[in-house]
Amino acid sequence: MARVLRVARSSSSLFSFGSRSYSAEASHVSSPPPPFLGARRDVTKERNVQWVFLGCPGVGKGTYASRLSSLLGVPHIATGDLVRDALASSGPLSRQLSEIVNQGKLVSDEIIVNLLSKRLEAGEAKGESGFILDGFPRTMRQAEILGDVTDIDLVVNLKLPEEVLVDKCLGRRTCNQCGKGFNIAHINLKGENGKPGISMDPLLPPPQCMSKLITRADDTEEVVKARLRIYNETSQPLEEYYRIKGKLMEFDLPGGIPESWPRLLEALRLDDYEEKQSAAA
């Protein structure tokens, strides 16, 4: 698959991929709806999946994308991680990014496409195929660029009530040694006005990680609220874009991982995936 995205160096308002180039202005969606492919493909027979995870900050995109990536043997590529890696490096890009990220704003399409392109190139060189993208695309422009370079099979839109998202973000912790993510928030939202309640137990770290937990610099209440606002303004239109293309699978998380994971596998028709894999081997 030709899927390396490039940003033309000659003009900051042009992206290019191979011989194609794009202006930085968004164009209207006009493609007719293709047949829904998604998880209804028999993943044991076809090429590796190329999926996208959408959803508000804190919804759990990283958690479920990472579990599916292990199950399906495809890389989980989170553009937020690419941004954090770039932030951790020294140099002018890091300084530029820290101001944007610490205000909860989106990095420019140009920078993010560049970071993703390098990550895909490095993966291709190592023989990776397929992917689960988490945090990309986040703007219409990014979606169009992605659509021009490759076929996305399925877009999973994870949803949780808005009221729990801030608490979920504020409860996030990462072990700075093993890199695993945890969440110390106890979520217990009562159902009202016909909406079901939701409760989620904390995902606590094992004793060896306890003293090594770190909180993301952009997971403060003020910055999380800014990210949620920006998501609603900038990223929500993507749901409609993929819905029109017949690729969107909406998934309301019923609770924490123990309740949600089996239901998600069922929705993706992957509940018997491991059995199918061993039968096909």
Ligand SMILES: Nc1ncnc2c1ncn2[C@@H]1O[C@H](COP(=O)(O)OP(=O)(O)O)[C@@H](O)[C@H]1O
């Ligand atoms: N596709 C993208 N486009 C623009 N900025 C991005 C993108 N992905 C990540 N970022 C930047 O990295 C930050 C962290 O991203 P992420 O870890 O995905 O956080 P979130 O919890 O908001 O989903 C974002 O707030 C944004 O500044």
